[in-house]
Amino acid sequence: MKYTRTTALAAVAVAAAFSLTACGGSDSSGKGSSTRNSSSSEGSSKTGGGSGSGGSEAGNAKPDSGEDTEARAGTANGATRTSGKVTFCKTKDLAIDAMDAAPDETSGRIDITMINRGSTTCSATGFAGVDIKDADNTSNPIERGHAQPRVTILKPGDAAVFDLAYDIDNSGDSLTSPTDILVTPPNETHTVTLKWPQGAGDIKGAYTDVEVYPTHTTE
Template sequence: MKHTRITALAAIGLAATLSLTACSGDGSGKDSSAKGASTPPSVASSSSSDSDPKSGGSSDSGDATANDTKPDSGGQDTQAGTGSTNGTAKSSNKVPFCKTEDLAIDATNAAPDKTSGRIDITMINRGSTTCSATGFAGVDIKDADHTSSPIERGPAQPRITVLKPGDAAIFDLAYTIDTTGNSLASPTNILVTPPNETHTVSLEWPAAAGQIKGAYTDVQVYPTHTTK
């Protein structure tokens, strides 16, 4: 009986040992499955690589934006060109300047008193079209010693002087009259170049004009204006 009981106990102990071994094997199986569950990080890295095309897409949109700006700049260039054309059209509508050959020019003494010298130079439009004599005429005074001196401009602003056929414009030479009789100036001619012209006419110095006090640099020319 004892032998049989011992044998039974031994069998039970062996069964218990096998049971513990089986439990230990199941635990290792769970560990391997846990390791298998840790594989999602590789999936995460794959999704991060998918984000690269997205960044590439944003650079493409940047290129598209740059291309969109080009037509705008082209439009600005076109507008500038249009403005330039309009400017040319306006300039072509201006009244042409009077030509020397179309003007009858004369000089007369117009001194208001015995100390203020003034010579009026009149220009009449003998041409067939309207023209502009606006501005300062070029004036030189020729002396008896055959030298000529340019006359400086007086402190005045030019006025619009448009001449229809037959209209007259006038400008003045102003100076101080020398009443001592000791003037060193002996003017014989006035050389006149109309405003914006290059052709000059020579006029005789008016005989009734008073003598010039000082030098020719003290004489001043004033801009043209109409007589109306």
């Protein structure tokens, strides 16, 4: 009987020990798995946040300023091309005349008018080239005055005007004797010769003291 009880007790002790070992291993395995899952989830969350808020959106973003610049450039070029259809007036299509337009006895002014006798609209924008021919047969180029050219578009029949300005010499001892005005319309190479207007005041100083101003419409 002793032998039987001893054997039974030993068996119970072994079974109990085995049970405790099995429980301990299960807890350890569970804790390790829980820790790894937590780290993996946390890491995945950080990576996902970085990719969503920065990487992909920044990589797919387009430079708006570049696209806007191209659009503006296209519009500007289009406007340039459209205005480019209006060619500069040809000398042969212009009726050109000069007249004395002095406002008083000290300020000399010669108005030169150009009328579009052509069949199409043209541009007379800018400065005309002007030389004054003297009685000694010399030709003297006239300097431009300080003025900004204005857009001057002429439909058939329209007129543009520009003027020569100078001081009048009332001493009777002028050093100049102008006979003709040589006019080359803006952006042209063909010149017309006009008579110096009868009754225009004498030029004070020299031809370098005369200035030509840009064209403008008469309206």
